[in-house]
Structure formats: structure tokens, C-alpha cells
Amino acid sequence: MIRLLLAEDQGMMRGALALLLGMEHDIEVVAQVGRGDEIVDAALVARPDVALLDIELPGRSGLDAAADLRDEVPDCKVLILTTFGRPGYLRRAMEAGAAGFLVKDGPVEDLAEAVRQVLRGETVIDPALAAAALSAGPNPLTGRERDALAASVDGATIADIAASLHLSESTVRNYLSSAIGKTGTRNRMEAVRAARRQGWL
Amino acid sequence: MIRLLLAEDQGMMRGALALLLGMEHDIEVVAQVGRGDEIVDAALVARPDVALLDIELPGRSGLDAAADLRDEVPDCKVLILTTFGRPGYLRRAMEAGAAGFLVKDGPVEDLAEAVRQVLRGETVIDPALAAAALSAGPNPLTGRERDALAASVDGATIADIAASLHLSESTVRNYLSSAIGKTGTRNRMEAVRAARRQGWL
DNA sequence: CGGCACCCGGGACATTTGTCACGGCCAGGT
DNA sequence: ACCTGGCCGTGACAAATGTCCCGGGTGCCG
Numbered sequence: 001m002i003r004l005l006l007a008e009d010q011g012m013m014r015g016a017l018a019l020l021l022g023m024e025h026d027i028e029v030v031a032q033v034g035r036g037d038e039i040v041d042a043a044l045v046a047r048p049d050v051a052l053l054d055i056e057l058p059g060r061s062g063l064d065a066a067a068d069l070r071d072e073v074p075d076c077k078v079l080i081l082t083t084f085g086r087p088g089y090l091r092r093a094m095e096a097g098a099a100g101f102l103v104k105d106g107p108v109e110d111l112a113e114a115v116r117q118v119l120r121g122e123t124v125i126d127p128a129l130a131a132a133a134l135s136a137g138p139n140p141l142t143g144r145e146r147d148a149l150a151a152s153v154d155g156a157t158i159a160d161i162a163a164s165l166h167l168s169e170s171t172v173r174n175y176l177s178s179a180i181g182k183t184g185t186r187n188r189m190e191a192v193r194a195a196r197r198q199g200w201l
Numbered sequence: 202m203i204r205l206l207l208a209e210d211q212g213m214m215r216g217a218l219a220l221l222l223g224m225e226h227d228i229e230v231v232a233q234v235g236r237g238d239e240i241v242d243a244a245l246v247a248r249p250d251v252a253l254l255d256i257e258l259p260g261r262s263g264l265d266a267a268a269d270l271r272d273e274v275p276d277c278k279v280l281i282l283t284t285f286g287r288p289g290y291l292r293r294a295m296e297a298g299a300a301g302f303l304v305k306d307g308p309v310e311d312l313a314e315a316v317r318q319v320l321r322g323e324t325v326i327d328p329a330l331a332a333a334a335l336s337a338g339p340n341p342l343t344g345r346e347r348d349a350l351a352a353s354v355d356g357a358t359i360a361d362i363a364a365s366l367h368l369s370e371s372t373v374r375n376y377l378s379s380a381i382g383k384t385g386t387r388n389r390m391e392a393v394r395a396a397r398r399q400g401w402l
Numbered sequence: 403c404g405g406c407a408c409c410c411g412g413g414a415c416a417t418t419t420g421t422c423a424c425g426g427c428c429a430g431g432t
Numbered sequence: 433a434c435c436t437g438g439c440c441g442t443g444a445c446a447a448a449t450g451t452c453c454c455g456g457g458t459g460c461c462g
Contacts, residue, residue, distance in 0.1 A: 010284065010305045010306060011305065011306040011307050011308060011309075012214075012282075012305040012306065012307065012308070012309050012312070013213075013214055013217070013305065015308055015309035015310075016214070016217035016218060016221055016309050017217060019221060019309065020217055020220060020221070081213075083211065104211050104212065104213040104214065105211060105212040105213065106212050106213065107212060107213070107216055108212075108213050108216035108217050108220065109216075111213070142407085142408060142409085143408085143409090144408080144409065144410090154390070154391070154394055155386070155387070155388055155389075155390030155391035155392075155393075155394055157387065157388070157448075157449090158448075158449070159448095167410075167411090168410070168411055168412085170410085170411055170412055170413085171409085171410050171411055171412095173449075173450070173451085174410085174411080174451090174452095175409095175410095176449085176450075177449090177450055177451060177452090180450075180451095181451090185356070186356070186358065186450095187356055187358070187418085187449080187450080188356075188390075188449080188450090189355070189356030189389075189390055190355070190356030191356075192356075193355055193356055343437090343438060343439085344438085344439090345438080345439065345440090358418075358419095359418075359419070360418095368440075368441090369440070369441055369442085371440085371441060371442060371443080372439085372440050372441060372442095374419075374420070374421085375420095375421090375422095375440085375441085376439095376440095377419085377420075378419090378420055378421060378422090381420075381421095382421090387420095388419080388420080388448085389419080389420090
């Protein structure tokens with residue numbers, strides 16, 4: 001019996017997946033969580049063989065949680081399941097020690113099979129996505145550029161960002177300008193979108 | 202036997218829902234589509250009793266499709282299923298003649314029951330959401346304000362928006378300024394976010 | 403040690419954005 | 433006939449944003 005942990009914030013999706021996977025004769029869903037910061041605790045209790053993690057979760061990113069699991073529950077294989085096949089996500093997932101990366105398009109039938117594959121030690125990745133991730137290259141943004149960009153997603157002004165990062169306004173402007181240049185865009189909003197699309201957030 | 206049409210763009214979600222609903226003894230999924238502009242055609246062929254529609258679909262919004270169905274397949278009840286419980290969405294769904302409005306949080310078990318309820322002629326709406334929709338009041342934005350705001354979502358400049366709407370730059374500025382005022386925000390980006398959160402897009 | 407990249411900041415400048423006051427046009431309702 | 437509200441535009445102005453150039457500090461690597 002494969003013991004499975006399921007982390008997904010959308011209640012209906014989580015319930016549906018749990019039911020479907022539970023119907024497989026060799027899979028047992030031993031834990032379900034709706035928040036990223038509950039993953040490690042649940043895994044320590046339930047001792048799953050495989051963790052199926054969404055990326056965009058409240059509390060803690062599924063990618064961060066994957067890294068945590070590698071350290072604290074190393075026997076547990078991690079399978080990332082996400083809406084967006086962003087190259088940067090795939091890259092980060094691999095760096096966090098994930099054994100597989102699936103997007104929520106594509107048929108449900110693949111899911112159970114993917115679980116079995118990672119448990120056999122295989123790595124499962126959509127080939128087209130892998131190619132995109134390689135051709136895209138690594139994240140060119142420095143840490144602070146990323147911070148500044150991330151702090152500006154919800155329409156914050158330079159002053160807001162400077163305050164939240166404890167920086168001077170001049171510094172923030174420089175970081176943003178640099179990020180805009182590196183993304184090849186014309187303003188903050190475009191830069192944010194471009195960075196998000198690449199999974200650089 | 203309840204004949205059901207399912208419109209949902211995320212392949213995995215669509216497949217999971219189809220399987221789950223198909224397992225109900227009194228429900229039969231007679232059509233599945235992944236695009237909004239395929240809904241009416243599919244309904245004309247499959248003649249479903251209930252259409253379960255996501256809102257954010259490629260091609261055509263599920264809300265628009267709901268209005269189309271009311272005209273072209275009036276016997277078909279419409280049940281909206283969406284990720285975001287925005288007040289404006291609920292309002293528009295009701296105006297489009299929807300018989301129910303569900304959010305993708307909350308348990309899967311409710312789903313089949315909601316289908317049966319709308320078929321009995323009942324209206325199913327989350328009570329908390331209904332309250333929010335009423336307290337929020339109607340959309341205060343005029344048509345052109347909405348257009349200008351919608352055209353600025355992906356970081357377009359004033360010049361871009363003016364070109365895409367065939368307007369003068371001054372006019373666009375005035376609309377945006379007005380929209381910013383009505384949303385009580387400080388700039389375009391915040392206004393877009395606020396309008397989206399309300400379902401005013 | 404000398405580069406190099408990242409971090410942090412200042413100053414000056416052009417451009418963009420947001421605001422305000424003001425026109426005119428047209429449709430609707432009183 | 434008048435008023436109201438949406439639509440479209442202009443001009444002027446202050447504020448925010450983006451760019452460029454400059455400085456200094458740190459730590460890492462060859």
C-alpha cells in the first residue's frame with residue numbers, strides 16, 4: 001500500500017483527488033492538508049511514502065515545503081502538482097529535491113501512475129516543460145531585485161516598498177529599474193508579469 | 202437520469218469532477234468542454250438538464266455562456282462553479298439567469314446535491330457570499346472606465362490603452378483617474394486589483 | 403592582492419502618471 | 433424645455449516613476 005499525503009488549498013480539488021486516488025487499489029491517502037505550513041507536521045505524523053504538493057498554498061510555498069521534507073522526512077518522495085508550468089517553478093522544484101512535476105492540465109489518469117513511478121525511484125516531468133525550463137535559463141534577478149519586485153505586486157508605491165524593505169527610495173528605484181531591464185519590459189507591472197510567468201517571482 | 206454538461210478548463214479538475222459526478226447513480230455526464238466558446242454548441246447536441254460552468258474559461262466567459270444558454274437552451278439549468286467568490290460574479294451570474302453559484306472551496310459532497318437542487322427548481326447560493334454581494338452594492342464603474350481598466354491589466358501604458366480603445370490619451374487618463382477614485386485606490390495597479398476582487402473587471 | 407558581483411545610497415533628469423477644470427455631444431427622464 | 437449622466441476631448445499642473453551616473457561597502461574567488 002502506498003501511503004500518500006495530499007496538500008492542496010482548493011477544497012473541491014483536494015476532495016476530488018483524495019477520492020480518486022483512494023479508489024486505486026494500491027494507494028491510501030493518509031493525510032490531507034490545505035495549507036503549506038501544515039505539510040511537515042502532517043508528514044511527521046502520517047509518515048507518507050509520497051507527498052503530492054501544490055505550489056501556491058497559504059502559509060508556505062509547496063516548493064519550500066518540499067525542501068523542508070527532504071531534510072525532515074527524507075524517506076518521503078515529493079511530487080509537485082501545480083496549475084502553472086512555469087520554468088522557474090520546475091527548476092526550483094528540482095533543486096528542492098522533488099521527484100516529479102505535474103501540471104493540472106492533462107488527464108487524471110496520469111496521476112496515480114506518476115505516484116507509482118516516483119516511488120520506484122523514477123523522475124516524472126513533462127518533456128515539453130523540461131525543454132522550456134532548460135531553454136529559459138536560470139533566474140537572472142538578484143535577491144533584492146526579486147524582493148523589490150515581489151513587494152510591488154499589489155500596487156505598492158516606491159515609498160511603500162522602501163518602508164517594507166527598510167531601504168531608501170533611491171535604492172528601490174534602482175532595483176526596480178534593474179529588474180525592468182533584465183526582464184526586457186517597460187515598467188513595473190510588465191516586469192512583475194514577466195517574472196511571474198517565468199516562475200521567478 | 203440527470204444529464205449534465207461540464208465546462209472547466211483545468212484538465213485534471215474536469216476529469217476528476219466528471220468521474221465523481223458520474224459515480225452518482227442518478228447523474229450522467231453527457232458532455233465535457235474545456236473552452237467557453239464550445240459550451241452552447243455542446244449543449245445543443247447533448248441536451249443536458251444542468252450545465253456546470255466555470256467562469257474563467259478561454260474563448261468565452263462562463264457568465265456570458267450562461268446568458269447564451271438561457272436564450273438558446275432555455276430548459277437547461279445553469280450552475281456556476283468558480284474559484285473566486287467575488288460579489289460581482291455572483292451578481293452577474295444571477296443576471297445571466299444562473300440557478301446556482303458554488304465556490305471551489307467547500308466539500309465535493311455538496312456538488313451532486315447542488316445539481317439535484319437546481320433541477321428541482323431551487324436556487325443554491327452560499328449564504329455568506331450572498332450577504333457580501335448585497336452589502337457590496339452594484340458595480341459603480343461606467344462601461345468605458347471598465348474598458349480602460351481592463352486594458353491596463355497587463356502593464357500597458359496610457360498610449361497602449363488609447364490605441365487599443367481608439368481613444369485619445371487624455372480621455373484614457375480621465376477614465377483611469379475616475380476609476381481610481383471610485384475604487385478608493387491610489388494608482389492603476391491597486392484599482393485593477395480592487396476591481397478584480399469585487400468581480401467588476 | 404585585484405577583479406567582480408552584489409548590496410546600499412544620492413542626485414539629476416526625462417517621462418509617465420494622476421488630478422483638476424473646462425469644454426462639447428448625445429440620450430434619457432421630469 | 434431642462435437637467436442629468438455618460439461619453440470624448442483639451443490643457444495645465446503636481447506627483448510618481450524610470451533612467452543614468454556616481455559613490456562606498458562587503459565578500460568571494462583566482
